[in-house]
Amino acid sequence: MEKVVIVTGAGRGIGAATAILLASQGYAVCVNYRNREESAKQVVNTIKQQGGSAFAFAANVSVEADVQALFTEVQQQYGAVTHLVNNAGILFTQSTLAELSVERFNKVLITNVTSCFLCCREAIKQMPNGGAIVNVSSAASRIGAPGEYIDYAASKGAMDSLTKGLSLELAERNIRVNAVRPGFIDTEMHADGGEPNRVQRLSPQIPLKRAGTATEVANSIAWLLSDEASYVTGTFIDIAGGK
Ligand SMILES: NC(=O)c1ccc[n+]([C@@H]2O[C@H](COP(=O)([O-])OP(=O)(O)OC[C@H]3O[C@@H](n4cnc5c(N)ncnc54)[C@H](OP(=O)(O)O)[C@@H]3O)[C@@H](O)[C@H]2O)c1
Numbered sequence: 365m366e367k368v369v370i371v372t373g374a375g376r377g378i379g380a381a382t383a384i385l386l387a388s389q390g391y392a393v394c395v396n397y398r399n400r401e402e403s404a405k406q407v408v409n410t411i412k413q414q415g416g417s418a419f420a421f422a423a424n425v426s427v428e429a430d431v432q433a434l435f436t437e438v439q440q441q442y443g444a445v446t447h448l449v450n451n452a453g454i455l456f457t458q459s460t461l462a463e464l465s466v467e468r469f470n471k472v473l474i475t476n477v478t479s480c481f482l483c484c485r486e487a488i489k490q491m492p493n494g495g496a497i498v499n500v501s502s503a504a505s506r507i508g509a510p511g512e513y514i515d516y517a518a519s520k521g522a523m524d525s526l527t528k529g530l531s532l533e534l535a536e537r538n539i540r541v542n543a544v545r546p547g548f549i550d551t552e553m554h555a556d557g558g559e560p561n562r563v564q565r566l567s568p569q570i571p572l573k574r575a576g577t578a579t580e581v582a583n584s585i586a587w588l589l590s591d592e593a594s595y596v597t598g599t600f601i602d603i604a605g606g607k
Contacts, residue, residue: 365492368442369589370394370434372425372483373452375404377551378500381578382449382585383407387416389586392442395420396434396452417442425452425479435486444490447589450480450523451500455516457558469515476519477526484530488539496540496589499527500581503547503604513557520545524600531598540597542588547604550575571606 367390374383375397384407387393393411395418397404404420411418421437423430438445454475456468480499487497504513505520524543531541548570554562563575584601587593 365446366443367391367447368394368438368445369447369449370396370438370445370483370487371449371451372396372479373398374407374449375400375420376407377553378546378549378578378581378585379449379451380407381582382451383418384410384414385579385582385586386447386449386589387411387418388414389590391416391447393418394434394438394442396423396425398422398424398452425483426474428482431479431482431486435483435490439490444492445487446491446495448483448487448491448495448497449500449585449589450483450497452476452479453500453502453519453553455513455553455557458512460511461514464515472513472515472519473522476516477522480523480526484526484541488534488537491537491539493538495537496593497530497542498585498588499523499541499543500585501527501543501545501600503545503602503607505545506602507607527600528598535597540588540593542593542596542598543600544581544584544588545600545602545604546576546581547602547607548575549578549581549603551578569607570604574605576603576605 374395423434502520504517509517527543
C-alpha cells in the first residue's frame with residue numbers, strides 16, 4: 365500500500381523539512397499551507413526535483429470545512445491517508461498572562477489544538493490499520509513559558525493530552541499516535557513571536573549550547589511514523605538539546 369501523508373503547515377520551517385524528508389522516504393506528500401502559497405509550492409518543487417510525489421493544498425486547519433476539503437482532495441489524488449503530521453501552529457508576541465486577551469487565547473487554542481483534533485478525526489476515518497500520527501507539540505508544554513506565551517504552552521499541553529488519549533483509543537486498530545516536543549528550533553516562528561534572535565539569546569541556557577534545526581525535528585517525526593517505531597505509541601520525544 366502506498367504511504368500517503370499530510371503534513372500541516374508545511375510551507376516553511378519544521379513542516380517543510382518534514383515534508384521533504386518523508387517524500388525522500390517514499391511517502392506521497394500533501395504539503396498543507398495557510399497563507400504562504402509560494403513557499404509551499406517551493407517545497408513541492410524541491411520534492412519533485414528529488415523524484416518524489418507531492419502537491420500543495422491551501423487549508424486553514426482550524427476550520428472544519430477546510431480540513432474536510434483537505435482530506436477529500438488527498439483521498440482523490442493519492443488514496444486513503446495512511447500517516448499524518450499535525451505541525452501547523454502559531455504563537456504571538458511575548459506577554460504575561462495578565463496582558464493576554466480572550467481573543468488571543470482562543471485563537472492560539474483553536475489554531476494549535478482544534479486543528480489537531482479536526483485533522484486526527486478526519487484522518488482516522490480514512491486511515492487503514494497500521495497508520496501513524498505525529499503531533500508537533502513543544503517543550504513549552506513541560507516548561508509553561510512564563511512571561512512569554514502561557515497561552516501557547518497551554519495549547520501544547522492540551523495537544524499532549526490529546527496524543528495520549530487518542531493513542532489508547534486507536535491502539536486496537538494499530539494506529540500509533542505520538543508527539544515530538546521541540547525546544548528552541550531555529551525557524552521563522554520566533555520572529556512572529558516578536559523576537560527574531562530569541563534562539564541566539566537563549567542558546568547559552570541550553571545544555572547543548574545551540575538551537576536545534578528543523579531537520580533534527582523532522583528526523584524524529586519520520587522515525588515515529590516509520591515501522592521502526594512499530595511498538596511506540598502514546599509517547600513523546602523531547603528534542604530540546606537537554607532543556
Ligand atoms: N521553532 C521552534 O522553536 C518550535 C519549538 C517547539 C515547537 N514548535 C512547533 O513546531 C511547529 C512548526 O513550527 P515552526 O517553527 O516550523 O513554525 P513556522 O515556521 O512559523 O511554521 C508554522 C507553519 O504553520 C502554518 N500554519 C499556521 N496556522 C495554520 C493554520 N491555521 N492552517 C494551516 N497552516 C497553518 C503556517 O502556514 P502559513 O505560512 O501558510 O501561514 C506556517 O508555515 C509548530 O506547531 C510549533 O508550535 C516550534
